[in-house]
Amino acid sequence: xxxxxxxxxGHDGYDAVxxxxxxxxxxxxxxxxxxxxxxxxxxxxxxxxxxxFPTNSFNIISALRMESQNLGVSFGPKDALxxxxxxxxxxxxxxxxxxxxxxxxxxxxxxxxxxxxxxxKWPKEWETDWDSCEASAATMMRIQSVPLQFPIAKIMKxxxxxxxxxxxxxxxxxxxxxxIGDTSSRLPKxxxxxxxxxCGNCLAGCPYNAKNSTDKNYxxxxxx
Numbered sequence: 001x002x003x004x005x006x007x008x009x010g011h012d013g014y015d016a017v018x019x020x021x022x023x024x025x026x027x028x029x030x031x032x033x034x035x036x037x038x039x040x041x042x043x044x045x046x047x048x049x050x051x052x053f054p055t056n057s058f059n060i061i062s063a064l065r066m067e068s069q070n071l072g073v074s075f076g077p078k079d080a081l082x083x084x085x086x087x088x089x090x091x092x093x094x095x096x097x098x099x100x101x102x103x104x105x106x107x108x109x110x111x112x113x114x115x116x117x118x119x120x121k122w123p124k125e126w127e128t129d130w131d132s133c134e135a136s137a138a139t140m141m142r143i144q145s146v147p148l149q150f151p152i153a154k155i156m157k158x159x160x161x162x163x164x165x166x167x168x169x170x171x172x173x174x175x176x177x178x179x180i181g182d183t184s185s186r187l188p189k190x191x192x193x194x195x196x197x198x199c200g201n202c203l204a205g206c207p208y209n210a211k212n213s214t215d216k217n218y219x220x221x222x223x224x
Contacts (some may be wrong), residue, residue, distance in 0.1 A: 004101070008071075010048075011128060013038075013066075014038050014039060014040040015032075015033050015037045015038045015039070015040075016031070016037050016038070016040070017040045018039055018041045018042070019042050019045040019150040020042070020043065020100060021099060021214065021215070021219060022040055022095070022099070022101045022102060022214065023100065023102060023214060025041065025043075026100070026102075026214035026215075026217075026218035026219045026222070027137075027214075027218055028043045028101070028220070029219065030112040030221050031216070031220045033221075033222040033223075034222075039222065041219070041222070043097075043100075044078075044079060044096055045079050045081070045095075045096035045098060046079055046097055046098070047097070047098045047099035047215070048081065048097045048098065048103060048205060049072060050194075050203075050205075050206060050207050050208060050209035051207065052202055053081075053103075053207045054081070054204050054205070055204070055207050057199060060082070063082055064076050064078050064080055064081075064082045064083075064202075065077060065078060065080035065082070065083050065084070065086070065096075066083075066084045066085075066086075067083075067084070067086070067089075067116050068085075069085075069088070070085060070086055070087065072090065073187050077098055079097075080096060081095060081096060081097055081103070081104065081205065082096070082104065082177065083102055085106065085149065089166050090127060094184055098215045098219065099169045099213040099214045099216075099219070100213035100214065102175075102202055102211075102213035102215075103205050103211075103213050103215075104202075104204060104205055105202070105203065106172040106202045107175040107176050107202055107211055107212070108172055108173075109138065109141060109173050109174065109175055110172075110173075112130070112132060112134065115132075116128055127188050137141050140218060140221075141175040141212055141217060141218075141219045142175060142177065142202020142212050143173045143174065143175050144173060144174060144175075144176065144177070144178050145172075145173050145178075146173075146174060146178065147174065147178050174196075175205075175211065175212040175213075176192065176196040176202075176210050176211055176212065177184065177193040177196055177210045177212060177219040178195065178196050179195060189222040193209055193210055193216065194208050194209045194210050195206070195208075195210055196210040196211075197210070213216030
């Protein structure tokens with residue numbers, strides 16, 4: 001994102017600084033902005049457009065950065081889309097860009113299991129608002145059932161995997177746009193999206209502008 005013009009003189013500047021623009025940072029920035037808080041969002045990566053995402057193996061390698069503390073080596077641009085870090089016995093993989101991990105995941109949206117929601121580790125007050133908050137997130141991410149049969153589902157059906165094919169086709173919901181035809185008249189301006197064609201390139205970033213990543217919803221709303 002563009003470098004902010006920050007003035008710290010006691011009167012100007014920001015009320016809050018949010019680091020990172022993935023699912024966590026984008027939601028925080030959006031809710032704080034809606035509450036009237038002046039927010040500075042800091043993101044290491046660049047703004048990725050659909051046309052910029054890699055669509056072949058060579059381009060994916062070019063969009064990769066690896067750092068190994070164990071070996072003391074690193075390669076790849078510091079703002080590469082894919083970032084892999086190794087230290088001691090830990091390996092961390094993450095996305096770098098406006099939208100964070102939402103840029104390079106499969107967009108699968110799964111409700112929180114009740115047993116997890118009722119864990120004693122969560123504040124008891126959260127249970128009261130959990131359903132409404134999940135519904136709000138589902139609306140913002142525009143999660144949809146898959147209305148068409150992707151090639152992987154056809155393959156599963158051929159090899160007789162029982163309930164798995166039914167689960168893939170009917171149960172999983174994605175933050176993709178499956179609306180057929182021009183949706184621009186029904187979506188807010190910042191959410192103009194194209195239709196998913198089932199290319200399977202989700203994990204390298206959607207080159208067809210069909211994934212509802214956080215830069216298209218929470219961050220756009222925060223800016224507005």
